[in-house]
Amino acid sequence: MTDLRMPIGSAGQTPAVPRSVFITGASGFIGRSLVNRYKVLGAEVRGMDLHADPANNVIAGNLTRPEAWAKHAEGCELFINTAAVVSLAATWQAYREVSVRGVRNCLDVAIAGGAQRFVQFSSIAALGWEYPDQADEHCGVVIGEKYRYGVAKGASEHMVLAAHAAGEIDCTVVRPGDVYGPGSRAWLSEPLKMAKAGALILPNGGQGVFTPVYIDDLLDGVMLAAGLPEARGHVFHLCGHSATTCKEFFGNHWRWAGRSGSPRTLPLWAAVALTHAIWSVNKLLKRQDEVTPDTMYMFARKGDISSAKAQRLLGYQPKVDLVEGLRRSEEWLHATNQLS
Template sequence: MTTTMPVGYHGQQPEVPKSVFVTGAGGFIGRAIMARYKALGCEVRGMDLQPDERAGIVAGDITDPAGWAEHAKGCDLFIHTAAVVSLAAQWPAYRKITVEGTRNAIKVAVAAGATRFVHFSSIAALGYDYPDGADETWPVVIGNEYLYGVAKGASEHVALAAHAAGDIDVTVIRPGDVYGPGSRAWLIEPLKMARAGQLILPDNGQGMFTPVFIDDLLDGIMLAAGLEDGKGQIFILWGGEAVSCKEFFSHHWRWAGRQGSPRSLPLKAALALTKGIWKVNQMLKRNDEVTPDAMLMFTRKGGFSIDKAKRLLGYQPKVNLAEGMRQSEAWLKACGELEDKT
């Protein structure tokens, strides 16, 4: 675990907060944030649906802050990661949790005395049909599909409106596809699907994947949260190394003991198949990320620009895909998800 603050490659020195509060603290990114700040000697607290007293996490619902707001009192950095983390939900859930939940979090942060509010959005806010090298000025997605991204864009509006009103200094983070030890979304779940033979990619997996290793993301978060130049800004943070979905998920295919690459369908067929599966899952109230939006996500045409984060923050990703997957595989073996044959 890194025990020093990252320094930007232009010499940027972020301020170390005394106390940090994290919503969604029990999730992959939330826990990683808390662990990194705790290693620096900061007081760390958080909330999530499931409590963890040893980690300083209380039970709470982002839609009902009365039960956890008191736990945030006295923090000077408030990091908001809680949201609907799914491509399979419907709009009422996205609006209530991701959008209105952001407004609730801001009110709690202001009342708690926080001086900086870091809001977690996503590159999904740009949709799936953007040009290679799109930056923070590219329009957010709107419409009746890709609702996860639509909700993230709407939540950014809530956060930046609070900044514009002078309620609190806000920084918005748009992470890439975050993976590494502890990742359920991009390690454990795809591995399960590969074992079951259900890992299917549209158009021969030629869509682009935009990975960022968790340690690189944490460096970017701490720079953005601790520097004056981060105030009122949106930052895209990812590894800067776009790869095809086929290349990324072939690791999971191999880990599952399979030969070659994940199976593929033409996009039109993949959308039809996943639309039927999604409707059945909705009727049965079954959680499953096999959705048309997932197929659309896997057709992205390129990566994103991180020039702004490099220029203002001195952000510099350090972990390439090969090393990140090596560490990820070691973690999967250590936690029993993969057999260690060495």
């Protein structure tokens, strides 16, 4: 059920409802959820996505050609960029054009259109996969040839924080954990398809750390970060109550697919070698697939993420625990005929 109120922080922090909001990636899982939340609060909401959605005031466009949608963003006081290359299998060129240069395009559109606050969606992937337990916002971002999605996210943060430091526009960066819930393709529908096909493989016995955050809790955190003055110029981790293992989380998909036991596992080195071979074949065949070495690295993460800063400054407190979130997710999978 959609919450009809602005979130209130644990210490009573209450952001004002923005008069108008512009959201890129407005038809995606997170973008559409934000559109719906702000609309029921009475804000004027506009957006852009690869495909138009006139019913939600979303026009067609992409981050590389802002001239096609810049006018639609004029006059919006809050600009939220959720659009990015959401893939662990993209090329460096795609990440540069969309997730880095495209973010600068968004900043330029927001500034020219008179926006007062810019919120950039990053990801805990910006930290890589070998960060320490309870990693906070002081940890360095990942660099190098591996884990390109995370490298691109870190670079996008640089663009945004540099604009804030230069006084161009007030900016905030949010790093969600692994966002799931009704409507999630990445963490519900796609893993379920792989489980049904028997192709869901986890590295290192499935002991990699998974950091679930239910979609409604994420929206609360984003709206607090977007509306409170304390969030200006900051990066915030937004995660759920607690982490779990990949074996525990994706064991649900294995069960939903009618399989007994747990997903198959391989040592990380073997999983990386196998997925590298599959990825190479897919590139030759020009076939899109998320079976990549970077996926295995993501599933081998070693530590939990701390949301203590968001709790301290914003009063962010997740409300939906994993048991309840998975129950709602399973109901949605049934309702959308993804489960028999």
